[in-house]
C-alpha cells in the first residue's frame with residue numbers, strides 16, 4: 817500500500833506545481849494593482865484603440881495618396897469599422913490619468929472640455945458614416961472626398977487634444 821500513497825502524494829504535488837503558474841498569471845492580470853498601474857493600463861488601452869483606428873484607416877489613407885489601388889469595397893469596410901471604433905473613444909478616456917506619471921500624448925483638455933472632446937469623436941463617427949455611404953455609391957471622386965473628410969476629423973481632434 818505504501819507506494820500507492822506515495823504516488824498519490826507525488827501526483828498531487830505535480831498537479832499543484834503545474835497549475836501554480838497559471839493561477840499566478842491570472843492573479844496578475846485580474847488584480848486591482850496600484851493606482852499608477854491602473855493609469856498605465858488605461859493609457860495602453862486608449863493607445864491600442866487608436867492603433868486599431870489607424871490600422872482601419874490605413875488602406876483609405878493609401879488610396880488618398882495614390883499608393884493603394886482604389887477599391888470601394890475596402891473603403892466601405894474602413895468606414896464601417898471607424899464609425900464603430902469612434903464611439904469607443906470617449907469611453908477609453910473615462911479614466912483621468914492627469915495626476916499620474918504616464919507616457920501619453922493626451923492633453924488635459926480631454927478632461928476639462930469633455931463635451932468638446934466627445935463632439936470631436938462624434939464628428940469622426942459621422943465622417944466615417946459618410947465614407948461608408950459614398951463607398952457604397954461607388955463613385956471614386958465622392959469616396960476620396962469622404963475619405964479626406966475622415967482624415968480631417970482625425971486631425972481636428974489631434975490639433976486640439978493631442979501633443980505633437
Ligand code: HEC
Pocket residue numbers: 859862863864866867869870873898905919920921922923933934936937940966967969970971973974977978
Ligand atoms: C476625439 C479625438 C480623436 C480623434 C477623432 C482621433 N484621435 Fe487619434 N489620438 C487622440 C489622442 C488624444 C491620442 C493620444 C493618446 C495617448 O497618447 O494617450 C491619439 C493617438 C493616436 C495615435 C497614436 C497611438 C499610439 O500608438 O500611441 C494614432 C495612430 C491615432 N491617434 C490615429 C488616429 C486616426 C487615424 C484617426 C482618424 C481616423 C484618429 N486618430 C482620430 C485623439 C483622437
